[in-house]
Amino acid sequence: MKNFYRDGGHVISISALLIVTIALSVTVYTLDSQIFWVFAPFIVLTAGFTIGKLILVTRKTFQYFAVINSEIDLANSVSLYSFPVSIAIIDRERRFIWFNEGFVSDFSEVAVFGNSLDLVTGASMDLLFSQGGARIKSNNKYFKVTATTPKENDASEIYIIYFENITKEVVLDMEKKLSQPVVMIIMIDSYADIFEKESESMTASVTVKIDRMLEDYIKTTTGVIRKTGRDRFWAVIEDRHVQHLIENKVKLLDRAREIAVNDRMSMTLSIGIGKTGKDMAESEAFARQALEMALGRGGDQAAIKTKSGFEFYGGVAKGVERHAKSRTRIIANSLIDLANASDIVYIMGHKFSDLDSIGSAVGLACGLRNLGRPAYVVIDKTTTLGMNLIERLTEKEKDDPNKVPLFIPPDKARDAWTDNSLLIIVDTHNKKLLEDVEIYENATKVVVIDHHRKMVDFIDNALIFHHEVSASSASEMVTELLQFFGNAGIINASQAEALLAGIMLDTKKFSLKTGARTFEAAAFLRKLGADTVNVKSLFANSIGNYKQKIALVSGANVYRKCAISVTENVGEDIRVIAPQAADELLEISGVDASFLIYRTAVNSNEISLSARSLGNMNVQIITEALGGGGHQTMAGAQFKDTPIKEVEKLLKETIDKYYEDKS
Numbered sequence: 314m315k316n317f318y319r320d321g322g323h324v325i326s327i328s329a330l331l332i333v334t335i336a337l338s339v340t341v342y343t344l345d346s347q348i349f350w351v352f353a354p355f356i357v358l359t360a361g362f363t364i365g366k367l368i369l370v371t372r373k374t375f376q377y378f379a380v381i382n383s384e385i386d387l388a389n390s391v392s393l394y395s396f397p398v399s400i401a402i403i404d405r406e407r408r409f410i411w412f413n414e415g416f417v418s419d420f421s422e423v424a425v426f427g428n429s430l431d432l433v434t435g436a437s438m439d440l441l442f443s444q445g446g447a448r449i450k451s452n453n454k455y456f457k458v459t460a461t462t463p464k465e466n467d468a469s470e471i472y473i474i475y476f477e478n479i480t481k482e483v484v485l486d487m488e489k490k491l492s493q494p495v496v497m498i499i500m501i502d503s504y505a506d507i508f509e510k511e512s513e514s515m516t517a518s519v520t521v522k523i524d525r526m527l528e529d530y531i532k533t534t535t536g537v538i539r540k541t542g543r544d545r546f547w548a549v550i551e552d553r554h555v556q557h558l559i560e561n562k563v564k565l566l567d568r569a570r571e572i573a574v575n576d577r578m579s580m581t582l583s584i585g586i587g588k589t590g591k592d593m594a595e596s597e598a599f600a601r602q603a604l605e606m607a608l609g610r611g612g613d614q615a616a617i618k619t620k621s622g623f624e625f626y627g628g629v630a631k632g633v634e635r636h637a638k639s640r641t642r643i644i645a646n647s648l649i650d651l652a653n654a655s656d657i658v659y660i661m662g663h664k665f666s667d668l669d670s671i672g673s674a675v676g677l678a679c680g681l682r683n684l685g686r687p688a689y690v691v692i693d694k695t696t697t698l699g700m701n702l703i704e705r706l707t708e709k710e711k712d713d714p715n716k717v718p719l720f721i722p723p724d725k726a727r728d729a730w731t732d733n734s735l736l737i738i739v740d741t742h743n744k745k746l747l748e749d750v751e752i753y754e755n756a757t758k759v760v761v762i763d764h765h766r767k768m769v770d771f772i773d774n775a776l777i778f779h780h781e782v783s784a785s786s787a788s789e790m791v792t793e794l795l796q797f798f799g800n801a802g803i804i805n806a807s808q809a810e811a812l813l814a815g816i817m818l819d820t821k822k823f824s825l826k827t828g829a830r831t832f833e834a835a836a837f838l839r840k841l842g843a844d845t846v847n848v849k850s851l852f853a854n855s856i857g858n859y860k861q862k863i864a865l866v867s868g869a870n871v872y873r874k875c876a877i878s879v880t881e882n883v884g885e886d887i888r889v890i891a892p893q894a895a896d897e898l899l900e901i902s903g904v905d906a907s908f909l910i911y912r913t914a915v916n917s918n919e920i921s922l923s924a925r926s927l928g929n930m931n932v933q934i935i936t937e938a939l940g941g942g943g944h945q946t947m948a949g950a951q952f953k954d955t956p957i958k959e960v961e962k963l964l965k966e967t968i969d970k971y972y973e974d975k976s
Contacts, residue, residue, distance in 0.1 A: 395414065396415065399412075399418070399420070399478070400412065400413045400474065400476070401416050402472070402473055403430050403474060404471055405470065408428065409423075409424075409425070409426055409428050410426060410471065411426075415476075419452070419454065420433060420451060433449065433458075434449045434458055436458065438460060441460035442459070445457075446459035446460075448479070448483075454478060454480045456477060457476075457477040458474065458476055458477075460472050491556075492552070493551065493588075493589075494550075495554075495588050496547075496549055496596040497547075497550060497584060497587075498548075498597075498601060498604045499582055499585075500545050500582065500583045500585075500604060500608070501520075502583055502612035504543065507574055511575070519572060519574055519580065520543070523569065523572060526565075526572070530565055531548060535550070535554070536554065549593075555588065559617075563614075563626045565582065566582060581612055583614065583615075584614070584615035585607055585616055585618070586599075586600055586616065586618065587618050588618070588619045599619070602618050604616065607625075608767075609766065609782065611783075622769060623769050625934075645797035646797065647777055648777060648794065649684065651735060651758065651776065652681050652684065652735060655734060655735035656687075656731050656734055657686075657687045658681055658689070658735045658736075658737060659752065660674040660678050660688060660689070660690050660691065660738075661674070661691040661726075661749065661753075662739050662740045662748055663743075663747060663748060664746055664747070665888055666692060666693075666699060667698045667740075667815075668702055668811075668815050668817075668818040668851065669740050669786045670699070670787065671690070671697070671699040671811065672699075672702070672816075673740055673786070673812065674690040674692075674739050674740075675690055675719065676791045676804060676812040677739065677762075679808045680791075681801075683798070683802070687717075689719065689720070689726065690719055690720050690721065691721055691723055692720050692722070692748065693748055694720070694722070698889050702851055703720060706808070707720070709805075726749070727752055733758075734756065735760065737762065738753070738762070738772065739787045740762075740763060741763055741765065742763040742765065742778075744770055744771075744772055745770060753772075759774060759776060760776060760779070761777070761779065761780065762790055762794075764780075764782060764783075764784040764790060764819075764944070765782075765943060766782055766933050766942070767782075779794075783828065784831075785816060785820045786816050788812045788813070788814075788815030788816045789815075791812060793834060795837075809841035809843035810843045810847050812838055812843070813843045813848050814848045814851050816834065817848060818852075819947065826928075826945075854890070857884070858886050858889070861882070865880055865890065865891065865894035866878070866897045869898055869907070871903070871904060872965060872968065873968055873972060874905040875906045875908060876901055877964065878894065878908070878909050879910045879911075879957060879961050880910070883912050883914055883917075887913065887914075888913065891921070892909070892925070894909055895925040896925055905926060905927065906924065906926035906929075906932050906935075907926070908922060908932075909922070909924075910922050911923075919951060920952040922941065922951070922964065924936050924950075932946065932948045933945055933948045935948070935964070935968065936949055939963060940952075
């Protein structure tokens with residue numbers, strides 16, 4: 314049977330040759346009969362061969378269709394041709410050898426004998442023989458495709474394929490999903506701070522514009538909206554309108570930014586959307602979680618929470634600095650109570666700890682020690698990027714022989730751990746980025762103090778989650794907490810310098826993400842004796858490191874207002890030098906963001922990406938799309954077993970998508 318189509322092709326070719334030969338012979342005979350008789354034997358041989366071949370193939374064809382008819386007869390002897398379901402019969406090579414009129418109507422483009430089933434569906438035969446079969450779409454119709462064999466012993470030469478039209482069921486199911494109620498919670502970002510010094514008339518004027526904007530949006534849907542507070546709205550819309558909102562790239566956020574307050578600042582919204590809940594109560598819970606994530610990431614964005622996770626849209630505006638410190642005072646008091654109720658306090662930052670991670674941990678540990686609580690900073694000295702600060706503080710400890718060492722390695726902290734130990738995590742809230750994950754897993758009492766935009770894999774079991782996206786650094790947050798520790802917050806000059814170094818690192822020496830509270834914190838540390846000259850020396854490089862940094866800067870290329878530098882040259886301090894080079898690249902005219910891609914060690918399979926910006930570009934969105942995270946102006950990502958050129962390609966594709974989403 315498998316030679317059926319091939320033989321048919323041969324017959325067509327030979328028949329065409331025969332016709333041409335006869336036509337040529339008639340022409341020659343008309344012109345010169347003597348020449349014709351010279352070619353007569355060849356004509357006879359060609360005709361005989363072709364006729365014989367035709368007889369052979371015709372016999373095979375009758376035998377072939379006899380087998381088909383025999384097997385179809387075995388299939389309950391049903392008249393398949395007028396059957397209401399589209400049916401086709403294929404051979405073992407998935408070629409059509411028969412189909413009914415329904416199949417011709419539904420799949421007219423491919424209803425040709427010898428065509429492959431793959432033109433309709435590439436589903437395997439195992440899937441087609443399963444109970445569920447395969448689902449396909451053709452000409453705006455949906456079909457469930459299943460297969461059977463006429464013989465129960467599966468020894469059949471053919472398969473019967475059924476195409477059940479399920480368009481009505483699919484459309485109804487899609488309509489059901491699109492009409493599912495979705496809960497939206499909308500909040501005006503930093504309402505109290507924005508309108509704190511504004512007149513009632515100005516406040517009323519701006520809020521009325523926001524009310525009207527949201528009401529106009531709801532009118533375009535089938536949903537309802539209610540104002541549940543001065544800065545909060547609660548809405549229910551159908552899922553179809555959420556899809557439309559996403560397709561339009563959440564233009565609602567853009568329209569909110571067009572509303573200005575005294576021409577000084579723009580209004581921004583945070584939107585939490587809860588989908589796929591089993592009922593309205595669960596959808597509302599999802600919406601609240603989504604709103605919390607949107608606020609934790611700096612606001613001015615929409616977060617969608619489903620059973621499978623989070624999706625984020627927007628996030629281009631800078632966060633509004635909070636001026637009220639009442640929340641900081643409450644957290645400071647709660648932290649003191651929690652520390653007093655614990656046997657021992659361990660403070661831990663992120664992997665490859667920097668000056669902000671170390672400085673905030675040191676400041677908090679010393680403040681708690683002044684309260685009489687045993688507190689230690691958990692640090693891995695083999696991977697830290699702030700060894701010069703650690704060495705300076707350790708040297709100061711030598712002056713007091715009775716001083717208990719401040720720093721402790723992770724293994725000793727694990728050995729000394731008790732059920733009543735308190736773990737304070739600073740400068741990160743991501744479980745995967747902790748200095749030692751095992752210590753966190755053993756902890757039953759956890760506190761988080763962080764300023765980075767909230768990530769999906771955040772620590773969700775913290776007793777206190779002190780998260781301030783508007784803060785410049787974790788060191789700034791700890792400095793504010795110390796001011797509510799009373800006399801215990803009076804730390805010595807070297808410890809204050811550690812905190813100031815952390816602030817200077819994350820603000821690029823007070824040039825980025827610096828608010829009034831940042832300078833207030835720095836002023837407090839200066840009063841405690843922090844020397845800016847000593848702090849600046851912590852940022853000094855050796856001549857070798859300086860040369861390598863210059864090489865990274867000079868090797869950069871600009872791509873869509875982004876300076877990108879890629880290097881395979883690995884130095885001992887590459888993790889310190891690369892971020893510094895990224896900072897230097899921001900000084901190039903016309904550059905909104907900089908990216909450094911480098912191998913972390915010789916022969917290492919790990920590639921790191923350091924990202925920096927001046928605020929015009931949210932590099933956290935870029936790195937988050939690549940599996941990393943960070944802040945709007947400072948972020949990073951890590952890759953394993955990925956070629957460095959592939960990382961560069963992925964980065965450029967992500968930058969392209971970033972600009973496409975903004976357009």
